[in-house]
Amino acid sequence: MKKPLQSLGGRPVVIALPFAWLVLAFLLPFLIVARMSLTETDSAGSPFGSLLTYADGFVNLKLKISNYLFLAQDDLYLLTYLSSLKYAAITTALCLLIGYPFAYFMARARPAIRPTLMMLVMLPFWTSFLLRIYAWKGILANHGILNKLLLWLGVTGEPLHMMNTPFSLVIGMVYAYLPFMILPLYANLVKMDLRFLEAAADLGATPLQAFWRITVPLSKAGIIAGSMLVFIPAVGEYVIPELLGGPETLMIGKVLWDEFFTNNDWPLASAVAVVVILLILVPMALFNRYKALQEAEARA
């Protein structure tokens, strides 16, 4: 049965290593959470029970699906999921809107200054994420910098209420996730063959037409990658809604926290988490399918 090491080849090893990592770091924790979501809360101190029990010569498998039923029955969860998707979608759209021109001009800038522009995009990462989000409190608060500026300019007579509103939440989310949109878009746009734009101009396309007909379609892979990188973590975001969100801004990450650590209901919290993962897996699977189709087409 055993093959000599040479005939084993590098290929299986190369595939097996990341595969093993994924199993350990993703599949296993997921299964643990999924298992937790099907148990009862245990009164005996442990935050969750066990699936298999042994009594009187019987192995009992007990699956508690009421955690999921509860999620479906209680409006709060459905609304929170929808609200999370909504804020993630708004964040993604705004990041794309702001990030695309940014990435575009970065990619078309003189090669000499591109590394500088790239560093400016990366610069915020040098400071703690928590600090940066917290700083927005100082900017957006009723007596914050922005209000002071607006009052001084005479734009408004009294301080605008911006903190703990959807506005402040979206600002924080867009701010935090913008680099994740810009970087894949930039990587895509900088590779683009500019002769396509010349060909488009030659055939009568104005610069604007050439942008919509050529540049945008050719950067589709970058748009999808950037959108996924923003959308997926944004759905489950906890820190930003906690610091900048308010009572109106329901986000699933915050509900998850509350269920785990306030209500101490680990099985229900796990069920919430499993549904979030499924919500994220679906667009991810669609993206992968698109990529695979595109690659298959390119190979044909």
Place this chain on the structure above:
Amino acid sequence: MTLAHPGAAAPPFLSICDLVKEFDGVRAVDDVSLAIGKGEIFALLGSSGCGKSTLLRMLAGFERPNAGSITLAGQDIVNVPPYERPINMMFQSYALFPHLSVWDNVAFGLRRDGLPKAEVAERVESMLALVQLGAYGKRKPHQLSGGQQQRVALARSLAKRPQLLLLDEPLGALDKKLRERTQVELVNIIEQVGVTCVMVTHDQDEAMSMATRIAVMNEGRILQVGAPGEIYETPNCRFVADFIGSANMFEGRVAEDAADHVVVDSTECRHYVSHGISGVQGMQVALALRPEKIALQLSAPTSQQRASSREHGYNCVQGAIASIAYLGNETRYQIRLDSGMELKAARTNAARHEQSRLERGQRVHAWWDGADIMVLTA
């Protein structure tokens, strides 16, 4: 046969006047003027970096000249943006839009013109039929072979019925056999459509076989403009003589200058040139001689062999065959002359079994007709 040049009476269809383009102070195109007639296939020929591509890009509108004018059909187009010029270009390696099908690639320009759907469809179909790709409309460019991509690019650049078609190294991406076939095909299609065409190439075979006239460029300047035969047989300077085909160069001094002939002395031999030149006695000149014009034989040429008895004793050198390259259709010889010069000679292998085979190391007489010497003063 000489081809009709744009007449002096009618203004040329495309006229380029004193065009200059500088990049960082370096003149890529240096004061170029050209007149191109309607229906011509005009080739800009030169090695890379000679400015031919820059000139083409200025015609397309991708580069703005620093000075000079470009007039197409009476209209100065220097300030017209590329998307408004009645000019289409077939790009080097085609630049077909990878995300669009063949059909949509060809339709791209027509749609930008806002033509009605039915007319777009009709024109795309006829263009694809013209390049014999009617069945390939749904394919994406990467699903086509190089030759097919070249034809799609041609169809796309002709679809808008441009007044001027630009070809940038049109066949550069094809392999040799396909290139020869495509040259003929391309010329047939261009003539069928009747479009005026300016092409850029570094491949002299391509220029010679496709173009009605050629401009030889070097260092941003045009050295000579003429029909392929003129450029080959009467180059006007050392560069053109050497660049087009291959040539043996003798440096010499005019010893005798008559109306119908000149005699030039060089280190290798005395040359009798059986046509007059515009020069004076004692002038330093270069004599260019094509390898295929040289006859090789073991014995000295007799006066019967010479075109004129006056040439006897002239135009003949001796040397040893240094190398022989058999190419099938012809054989090339390198002959080391006593002066140290390497003389290139070529003999067409007209008969299947050559009678007088020459061997390496043999001493031979190489001689030529006085009419075949090209006297270059520049």
